Amino acid sequence: MLDTLLKALAGRADRALELQTGVTSFPAVGPDSGGPGEWDKAAWLEARLRAYGLTDIERLDADDERVPSGKRPNMIVRxxxxxxxxxxxxxxxxxxxxxxxxxxRSDPWIVTRDAEDPDIIRGRGVEDNQQAVVAGSLIAAELVEQGLTPDLGFGLIVVADEETGNKYGAEYVLEQRPDLIAPDDLVLVPDFGTADGTLIEVAEKGTLWLKVTVTGVQCHASTPDEGKNALVAASAMILRVREVEERFNAVDPLFTPPRSTMAATRHDANVPNVNTIPGKDVFFIDCRVLPAYSVDEVLDAFRGLGAEIAAQYGVTVAVDVVSREPAAPATPVNSEVVTLLKEAIFRIYGLECHAGGIGGGTVARLVRHRNIPAAVWSRVFDNAHVPNEAARLSDAV
Structure with a gap:
């Protein structure tokens, strides 16, 4: 049966392109990032899956009044x-x-093929995470169209809201359907990988996103002594973020990089004109924390730093949590899903794989928190979130 399936999939590059072109055309950016959500994209995908003959399709949509549809779509295909x-x-x-x-180089919402290598396509989302969605869709469709009954059932879970916290996506699905994934099921999350495909991700660091609000006193820039410059105080705190990282200096060689990382990232606009001392400044910190530490320890450390900055500059500093996701138990390297995945990768690609951990977060963490092993693997360019995001059609078939 496997040889029949693989042979059929090998001839589906055109279908992979059709699916990638369709789903890319919808700007499925979540409302936290100023987008309309995923509703239209999900509707298009469901229609295509039904056209391929799939009938066991369940929706578990989450209410979200911030998007035009009022819903964030989640789909289960069996x-x-x-x-x-x-x-x-x-x-x-x-x-x-x-x-x-x-x-x-082109419109990010229109898939383009590379002029020199037509196997390569570009567009926002073609790697993160449409390659996984397309690959899963192709497998499900081929099983039905070829009339194949696998030894184990095949399921595709397509969720919303992964990029901004999972509240309306995988977290919602697993809360609504705690029995959906059985403890002895095999779970694969193709949301991280390497170009050579030799890394199977089995562990993820804890994630802590912080919003830091520094409040001073606004005044005219020609009389700066009459105010308290929130930007200067915020800048001082940003320059000391590395100090906090160095306090959490444990090393775990399972992970790349092998330490906890803490980085100032986004900065919101303060005043629109040059000649005003800002009285409020807001920036964000992204923390990826080794399992050796609690994310709450890191939160306490940054709140302590904020208190020091407040005292030094005569401002107030509020450190609020945007997202808090403690590290989940690692998937054992000798678990069934990892062992079988290694065997399959060697059989198909001739590659010897190794297990490792990453600082990025995937929905595998939510599965692992429920004590169900999950493996994260794919072959990708590892160019998510960048301009001219690219993927190979052959990596989806």
């Missing part, structure tokens, strides 16, 4: 097998904004 056990592939519909349009 193909029954000889056993009640399932192989699940998890992918997400949402994408990040394209960023500076001037850095793109």
């Amino acid at each position: 193909v029954p097998g000889k056993s009640k056990r399932m192989v699940w592939v998890l992918g997400h519909l949402d994408v990040v904004p394209p960023g500076d349009a001037g850095l793109w």
